[in-house]
Amino acid sequence: MEQREDWEPKIVGFLCKWCSYAGADLAGTSRRKYPANIGIIKVPCSGRVDPLFILKALRLGFDGVLVSGCHPGECHYLTGNYRARRKFAITKKFLEYLGVDPRRLQGSWVSASEGDKFAHVVTEMTKQLKEIGANRLFADDK
Amino acid sequence: MINSARQQRLIDEAKALLKQGKVRWIIGFEAGSLKFTTTPLITADAGDTSRLVINSFIVNNLSNFLPELEGRIGIVAKGCDSRSIVSLIQDSKVRREDVVILAVPCSGLIDLAKVEQLIGKDRDEIDAISRKDDKVIVTLAGAKREFSISEALYDNCLACELPTPQEYDILLGEPILPSNEPAAGQKKLDELKKMSPEARWQFWKKELERCIRCYACRNACPACYCQRCFVEETEPQWLLPIPHWQDNLMFQITMDIHVAGRCTDCGECQRACPVNIPLRSLTKEMYDIVADLFHFKAGMDKEALPLMTHYEQEEAEDLIG
Ligand code: SF4
Ligand code: SF4
Ligand code: SF4
Ligand code: FES
Numbered sequence: 001m002e003q004r005e006d007w008e009p010k011i012v013g014f015l016c017k018w019c020s021y022a023g024a025d026l027a028g029t030s031r032r033k034y035p036a037n038i039g040i041i042k043v044p045c046s047g048r049v050d051p052l053f054i055l056k057a058l059r060l061g062f063d064g065v066l067v068s069g070c071h072p073g074e075c076h077y078l079t080g081n082y083r084a085r086r087k088f089a090i091t092k093k094f095l096e097y098l099g100v101d102p103r104r105l106q107g108s109w110v111s112a113s114e115g116d117k118f119a120h121v122v123t124e125m126t127k128q129l130k131e132i133g134a135n136r137l138f139a140d141d142k
Numbered sequence: 143m144i145n146s147a148r149q150q151r152l153i154d155e156a157k158a159l160l161k162q163g164k165v166r167w168i169i170g171f172e173a174g175s176l177k178f179t180t181t182p183l184i185t186a187d188a189g190d191t192s193r194l195v196i197n198s199f200i201v202n203n204l205s206n207f208l209p210e211l212e213g214r215i216g217i218v219a220k221g222c223d224s225r226s227i228v229s230l231i232q233d234s235k236v237r238r239e240d241v242v243i244l245a246v247p248c249s250g251l252i253d254l255a256k257v258e259q260l261i262g263k264d265r266d267e268i269d270a271i272s273r274k275d276d277k278v279i280v281t282l283a284g285a286k287r288e289f290s291i292s293e294a295l296y297d298n299c300l301a302c303e304l305p306t307p308q309e310y311d312i313l314l315g316e317p318i319l320p321s322n323e324p325a326a327g328q329k330k331l332d333e334l335k336k337m338s339p340e341a342r343w344q345f346w347k348k349e350l351e352r353c354i355r356c357y358a359c360r361n362a363c364p365a366c367y368c369q370r371c372f373v374e375e376t377e378p379q380w381l382l383p384i385p386h387w388q389d390n391l392m393f394q395i396t397m398d399i400h401v402a403g404r405c406t407d408c409g410e411c412q413r414a415c416p417v418n419i420p421l422r423s424l425t426k427e428m429y430d431i432v433a434d435l436f437h438f439k440a441g442m443d444k445e446a447l448p449l450m451t452h453y454e455q456e457e458a459e460d461l462i463g
Pocket of ligand 3: 353417418
C-alpha cells in the first residue's frame with residue numbers, strides 16, 4: 001500500500017508514573033519540543049507492562065510501542081524494572097524472530113528529571129518509524 | 143532385548159508401588175488403538191500395570207497430569223518429561239514428595255510422519271518399525287529399510303539435552319548420553335532465519351491461518367497450567383474467540399511468552415496440533431532466546447529459581463536505551 005506524504009506514525013508509550021511519566025511531564029512543562037506522535041499510558045511501574053499490552057497495541061495497528069521505566073537500581077518498588085526487562089527482552093527478541101522490525105518495540109530508562117532524554121527518545125523513535133513506515137503486520141490485505 | 147527387560151522392570155516396580163500403598167496412582171503408557179502409537183495409562187489398580195509399555199512411541203509428556211491428580215503419584219518420565227516435573231516443582235504446582243519418578247533413559251522418539259514421508263507409504267502398510275543403535279529400521283512387505291536417526295526422530299529429540307532424567311527415584315536401565323544431532327534438530331529454525339523479516343511474518347501468517355483454536359497445544363503443555371487462561375478472559379478481552387489468523391498468532395505468541403523459562407522443548411504442543419502447525423519452530427526459538435539472554439534452561443537445575451521471579455542486575459542491557 002502506498003504511504004501518504006503526510007503520514008505520521010502513532011506510538012503507544014507505557015510510562016512508569018514515578019519516573020518516565022514525570023520525565024514526560026517535565027519535558028512538557030519546560031517546553032521541550034518533541035513530536036506529538038506518542039500517546040501515553042501511565043503505569044504504576046514498568047514491571048506492570050504485560051507483553052500482552054505490547055501485542056495488543058501492535059494488533060490495533062499502532063506503529064510503535066515504547067516501554068519506559070526508572071533506571072536500574074532506582075525502581076520505586078526496587079525490582080520492578082529488572083523484572084520488566086526480562087519480559088520486555090524476550091518479547092522483543094521473539095517478535096524480531098517472527099519478522100517484526102525491532103525498531104517498533106523500544107525500551108528506555110528515563111528518570112523524573114530527564115525531560116530532555118524523554119524528548120530525545122520520542123524524537124528518535126518517531127524518525128525511525130517514519131523510515132520503516134506504517135505497521136501493517138496484522139492488516140488483512142496482503 | 144533391552145526394551146522388554148526394562149518394560150518388565152517398570153511393570154514390577156509400578157505394581158509394587160501400588161500394592162504397598164506407596165502411591166495412589168501410576169501414570170504411564172500403554173499400547174494405543176492404532177499401530178505405532180501409545181496412550182496414557184492412569185490407574186490406581188495394580189492389575190492394570192501389566193499393560194505398561196516402554197518403546198519408541200511413548201510421546202506424551204505425562205507430567206501434564208500431575209497437578210490434576212490427588213495423592214502420591216508414580217510417573218513414567220523421559221528426560222524432557224523429568225525436566226517438566228522439576229519445573230512444576232519449582233513453580234509449586236507439584237510437591238517433590240508427592241511424586242515417584244520412574245525414569246526412562248530415552249534414545250529418542252520415532253516421528254511417524256517422517257517415516258511415512260521417507261517411505262512414501264501410510265503407517266497402516268508398515269509391518270514393523272524398530273530401533274538399532276543410530277538406525278531406524280522399517281519393515282515393509284517383508285523387506286527391511288534402514289534410516290539414520292537424524293531422518294526419522296522428532297526434531298526436538300535430535301536436539302535433546304537430557305535423555306536420562308537427572309531427578310528420579312527409580313532408574314529403568316542404563317543412562318544414555320545426548321545423541322548430538324542438534325544441528326539436524328535446528329534445521330527448520332535455521333531455514334526460517336535465512337528468510338527476510340517480511341517473508342517470515344508471511345510464513346507465520348499462512349501457518350496460523352490454518353489454526354482452528356482448539357487449544358490442544360495449550361492443553362497438552364505441562365507448562366501451561368493456568369486455571370483461567372488469558373484467551374478466555376473477557377474483561378479485557380484480549381482475543382476474539384473466532385479463529386482469525388491475527389488472533390491465532392497473538393495467542394501463539396503469548397503462549398510462547400508465558401511458557402518461557404518453563405518450556406523444556408518436549409515437543410508435545412506440535413504433536414497435539416491437529417492441523418500440523420510447526421509450533422516447535424516457535425517454542426524452540428523462545429527456548430533459545432531464554433538460554434541465550436539469561437543462561438536459563440527449564441528443569442535442568444533443580445536449585446534454580448523460576449525465570450520470571452528473579453533477575454540479574456546486568457543482563458539484556460543493550461536492549462533498553
Ligand atoms: S497460554 Fe498463558 S494464560 Fe494460557 S494456560 Fe498457558 S500460560 Fe496460562
Ligand atoms: S510449549 Fe510445547 S514443547 Fe514447550 S513444554 Fe509446552 S508442550 Fe512442551
Ligand atoms: S493445536 Fe494447532 S489448531 Fe489447535 S489451537 Fe494450537 S495451533 Fe491452533
Ligand atoms: S517504579 Fe518506575 S520502573 Fe518500577
